[in-house]
Amino acid sequence: xxxxxxxxxxxxxxxxxxxxxxxxxxxxxxxxxxxxxxxxxxxxxxxxxxxxxxxxxxxxxxxxxxxxxxxxxxxxxxxxxxxxxxxxxxxxxxxxxxxxxxxxxxxxxxxxxxxxxxxxxxxxxxxxxxxxxxxxxxxxxxxxxxxxxxxxxxxxxxxxxxxxxxxxxxxxxxxxxxxxxxxxxxxxxxxxxxxxxxxxxxxxxxxxxxxxxxxxxxxxxxxxxxxxxxxxxxxxxxxxxxxxxxxxxxxxxxxxxxxxxxxxxxxxxxxxxxxxxxxxxxxxxxxxxxxxxxxxxxxxxxxxxxxxxxxxxxxxxxxxxxxxxxxxxxxxxxxxxxxxxxxxxxxxxxxxxxxxxxxxxxxxxxxxxxxxxxxxxxxxxxxxxxxxxxx
Amino acid sequence: xxxxxxxxxxxxxxxxxxxxxxxxxxxxxxxxxxxxxxxxxxxxxxxxxxxxxxxxxxxxxxxxxxxxxxxxxxxxxxxxxxxxxxxxxxxxxxxxxxxxxxxxxxxxxxxxxxxxxxxxxxxxxxxxxxxxxxxxxxxxxxxxxxxxxxxxxxxxxxxxxxxxxxxxxxxxxxxxxxxxxxxxxxxxxxxxxxxxxxxxxxxxx
Numbered sequence: 369x370x371x372x373x374x375x376x377x378x379x380x381x382x383x384x385x386x387x388x389x390x391x392x393x394x395x396x397x398x399x400x401x402x403x404x405x406x407x408x409x410x411x412x413x414x415x416x417x418x419x420x421x422x423x424x425x426x427x428x429x430x431x432x433x434x435x436x437x438x439x440x441x442x443x444x445x446x447x448x449x450x451x452x453x454x455x456x457x458x459x460x461x462x463x464x465x466x467x468x469x470x471x472x473x474x475x476x477x478x479x480x481x482x483x484x485x486x487x488x489x490x491x492x493x494x495x496x497x498x499x500x501x502x503x504x505x506x507x508x509x510x511x512x513x514x515x516x517x518x519x520x521x522x523x524x525x526x527x528x529x530x531x532x533x534x535x536x537x538x539x540x541x542x543x544x545x546x547x548x549x550x551x552x553x554x555x556x557x558x559x560x561x562x563x564x565x566x567x568x569x570x571x572x573x574x575x576x577x578x579x580x581x582x583x584x585x586x587x588x589x590x591x592x593x594x595x596x597x598x599x600x601x602x603x604x605x606x607x608x609x610x611x612x613x614x615x616x617x618x619x620x621x622x623x624x625x626x627x628x629x630x631x632x633x634x635x636x637x638x639x640x641x642x643x644x645x646x647x648x649x650x651x652x653x654x655x656x657x658x659x660x661x662x663x664x665x666x667x668x669x670x671x672x673x674x675x676x677x678x679x680x681x682x683x684x685x686x687x688x689x690x691x692x693x694x695x696x697x698x699x700x701x702x703x704x705x706x707x708x709x710x711x712x713x714x715x716x717x718x719x720x721x722x723x724x725x726x727x728x729x730x731x732x733x734x735x736x737x738x739x740x741x742x743x744x745x746x747x748x749x750x751x752x753x754x755x756x757x758x759x
Numbered sequence: 760x761x762x763x764x765x766x767x768x769x770x771x772x773x774x775x776x777x778x779x780x781x782x783x784x785x786x787x788x789x790x791x792x793x794x795x796x797x798x799x800x801x802x803x804x805x806x807x808x809x810x811x812x813x814x815x816x817x818x819x820x821x822x823x824x825x826x827x828x829x830x831x832x833x834x835x836x837x838x839x840x841x842x843x844x845x846x847x848x849x850x851x852x853x854x855x856x857x858x859x860x861x862x863x864x865x866x867x868x869x870x871x872x873x874x875x876x877x878x879x880x881x882x883x884x885x886x887x888x889x890x891x892x893x894x895x896x897x898x899x900x901x902x903x904x905x906x907x908x909x910x911x912x913x914x915x916x917x918x919x920x921x922x923x924x925x926x927x928x929x930x931x932x933x934x935x936x937x938x939x940x941x942x943x944x945x946x947x948x949x950x951x952x953x954x955x956x957x958x959x960x961x962x963x964x
């Protein structure tokens with residue numbers, strides 16, 4: 369019974385495939401695997417926009433939207449209708465083809481990246497051996513679209529926003545990928561399905577997820593910070609800077625294209641959070657052995673919603689980082705931390721289980737953190753300003 | 760230490776979030792059309808004319824002296840005097856305004872008309888939900904719309920109304936006392952024997 373609830377979607381798919389004639393089976397199988405992605409994640413996007421607005425409202429001592437529907441629950445529908453019925457303004461001097469293609473080029477790779485995430489037991493759309501590599505490759509394709517949007521708008525502010533966005537995204541790719549290298553080293557494979565399986569055992573009170581090890585915790589935090597930067601999420605939302613350069617690289621977009629950008633940004637956040645869950649938080653495993661009766665896909669989405677809530681929490685708390693602060697953080701803090709983290713993962717793997725292993729690992733995380741943190745706080749040495757020609 | 764400020768900030772934010780469900784201090788929004796913030800006593804919006812008693816026309820205190828019309832900075836008051844007279848609160852016949860229009864779209868709520876009125880006839884109302892869709896005459900209010908009773912005045916500005924009522928009652932008492940003294944003097948004068956004119960002196964012939 370428990371088993372069947374867990375595998376209900378797999379059974380449903382097999383039952384539906386029974387109705388399809390032989391030579392259409394492959395196509396039908398592909399469509400049936402992918403259709404849930406196109407249904408569930410945009411629905412989750414709608415729920416997230418509502419959660420975000422109401423959550424941010426409560427953090428800021430006010431109600432969120434509460435006029436449309438009871439407690440504002442129909443607000444996403446109103447937003448969707450608004451986005452669809454707004455006039456689609458294309459600037460006269462804009463490069464029309466590129467301007468049209470930019471949102472499309474953004475949305476398609478994001479949907480592609482959902483295909484390799486194991487959402488539950490046996491519930492992965494495409495079981496690739498190099499799934500992690502595929503995910504990062506496709507995620508990097510989104511940066512092209514940001515530049516296309518900024519360039520084609522023929523607007524200097526859009527271009528400036530796009531340049532900054534690309535600089536940010538490229539800088540934070542390195543901590544993102546290197547923090548997953550530790551996990552790949554330990555498990556020995558790039559396949560997300562096998563990485564989740566490797567975290568399936570339970571020892572004592574805590575499960576064997578990588579986040580409960582010192583290097584795993586550090587790696588997870590670095591991964592999440594880099595994930596926030598990759599999806600242009602506060603406090604790294606300078607390219608989209610709502611109150612500064614208005615909308616940055618998508619300033620010239622309105623109506624449906626704007627909705628597509630918005631959708632793609634949030635879906636990117638879900639995808640990268642999903643990957644973080646797969647790598648560090650044990651994927652679809654339950655936190656306690658006794659809770660395994662609850663289906664695996666429920667745990668995956670519960671963890672995803674928890675991470676989304678933490679992102680919303682951080683957005684409501686931390687002020688936006690300036691461009692140079694952002695770049696300093698990436699290159700001077702995160703990259704050294706993540707390189708030492710890889711060493712820490714290896715140390716953990718090769719030492720014998722016991723107190724010594726814990727102490728060395730914790731020292732390898734805390735030491736560099738304090739030292740690098742101190743270097744970030746150093747004030748610039750200010751000298752009296754001399755003018756070359758004005759004397 | 761790096762990150763300390765962020766952790767403290769997140770604790771404060773969490774406190775705000777959770778507190779907004781339990782305490783009013785953490786969620787100060789007043790949902791406007793359904794709830795309203797009660798106004799303080801000294802709030803003022805636009806003027807109204809005070810009347811005593813039940814009949815708005817007979818009890819109106821305004822005697823059309825036109826001081827408020829002359830003192831109004833944007834000249835939003837328009838008064839026409841009446842031809843007949845009606846008794847005021849001490850009983851003395853006074854003229855009254857046949858027309859008393861205020862253009863609320865011009866009025867700037869400076870309260871000068873209230874300050875200069877010698878008869879406590881015009882006071883500031885606190886009603887602010889006056890918007891209308893008629894952009895030409897919709898905000899021109901006439902005498903009947905402006906007339907509100909003294910009980911209403913007591914309700915919206917209790918301290919001021921109490922002071923005004925006390926003063927008017929004192930003046931009324933003084934006027935009545937004076938009238939009584941006058942009446943007594945007149946009665947005494949009427950009752951006293953008339954002075955007999957001295958008999959003409961008989962001239963000896």
